[in-house]
Amino acid sequence: MRYLSANDYYRKKFGKKMYRVAVSIDVTCPNRDGSKGSGGCIFCSAGGSGEFASDVSLSVSDQIDAAISKVRRKAGADAGYIAYLQSFTNTYCSVEYLDGVLDSISSHPAAEAVIIGTRPDCLPDEMVSMISDYNRRFPVYVELGLQTSNDDTARLINRCCDTYVFGDAVKRLRSEGINVTGHVIFGLPGESFSDMMDSVRYIVDSGFDGIKFTCLYVLKGTKLYDMFLNKEFEVLGMEEYFDIVDKALDIIPEGMVVYRLTGDGPKSILAAPMWTANKRAVINYINRRFG
Template identity: 85%
Template sequence: MRYLSANDHYRQRFGKKMYRVAISLDVTCPNRDGSKGTGGCIFCSAGGSGEFASDKSLPVREQIDMAVAKVRSKAGADAGYIAYLQSFTNTYCSVQYLDGVLNSISSHPMIGAVIIGTRPDCLPDEMVSLISDYNRKLPVYVEMGLQTSNDNTARLINRCYDTSVFGEAAGRLRCEGINVTGHVILGLPGESVDDMMDSVRYVVDSGCDGIKFTCLYVLKGTKLYDMFINKEFEVLGMEEYFDIVDRALDIIPEGMVVYRLTGDGPKSILAAPEWTANKRAVINYINRRFG
């Protein structure tokens, strides 16, 4: 294997295969409610980048029970589970609210770790300190969307925070011993391959423990979709995309976890690129090329 995958990392850390179970919280995003911006990042759908998550009106414990029940027969008795707070910005709430959520998660007997997806500008010191407290009882992973280190592209995609905010937040989390992952999108409008490599280098230099790649995909109903229809940019082909990933992997230091080489959007609203919808073909390609 050319890189340390999520599975390998989880096996090393937990001694078994770990399955992620998506949990939805009653949160939104400062980029949608007007406090930082409106409309959200131009690629983000109404589901807040978490189309596969569960029903947020249910108590967290119930969501975990339901999500575990769904995968348990496939996972087997020896598997472990990681609660994944993926949709929207899961630290964009009061400390008390997140405390209650993490308390439910950490006391659930099936859960061995938690991943908190968020933005770096939503991590005040009190939040980091709360996460740090829980991290002593249950491994916590914080996943932050950088997407690009190029501030011009960041403005174009309406990210609504400066790149330096990511590095600063990653530093504070690492100081508390919290595991940090940075998310990078490859193929953003107007970006050269060198821009993309700069983003990868930025995540590495920020001291992140892991990185997650996604090929830019276009979802119907987003601002990005309008730009795509107006031919303002082109999406990457599969071969072209993985050539870029190949270069990115050369930058990743040994021991840094590559959680994902690409992602896939919900098929019902996916406009392009079509190859991202063919999950089996993509996995086979990845195994052949990088396995």
């Protein structure tokens, strides 16, 4: 394989296949509640970029149990599980609150690590230091949604956070030994091929440990959907998208984990591109081209 996949990385680190199980906690996002911005990033749906997340009214432990019961048969007895705090901004809360959440996760008998999805402007030093304490006894991964390193595009998508803040957060997290992954979206309105490659280079040069690629998909009910209906941009075709991924992989250094070559939105509200909904065809294509 041309790159270090999540599967290979997890097998090396945990000695087995690992499954992510979504956990939702009581947080929102500063880009939605008015403190940084309102309305959120233009592609983000009401679910806060975590459409497959579980029921926040359940306890953390019950959410993990429920998520595991859904995949246990496929996963088999030898698999391991990583709790995934994906929806919204999971450090947009008090240090004590997240501390309690991490405590519940790390004491769950089946959870072997945790991924915290967040924004770089929601990582004050006290939060980083608490996360670092956990990380010494229980693996913690932090994911940051860069999406693009182009600040003009960042303004267009209403990210409400300058690019340099990402680089700064990575430095602070990594100096505490915390593993950091960055997300990049290909196909954002107005972006050229070289903008997309610049975003990948930014991730590499900033010292992120891992990267996730996603094709921009349009969800109904978002600002992006209105722009799509107004024909303000076009979505990428499957070949076109994977041609970009192919070039991006050339930039990724050995040892950097490529967690995902593309993502898929919830079919119920997906407007375009529809090829992203055909998971089986996409996986077959990926295996043929990059496997």
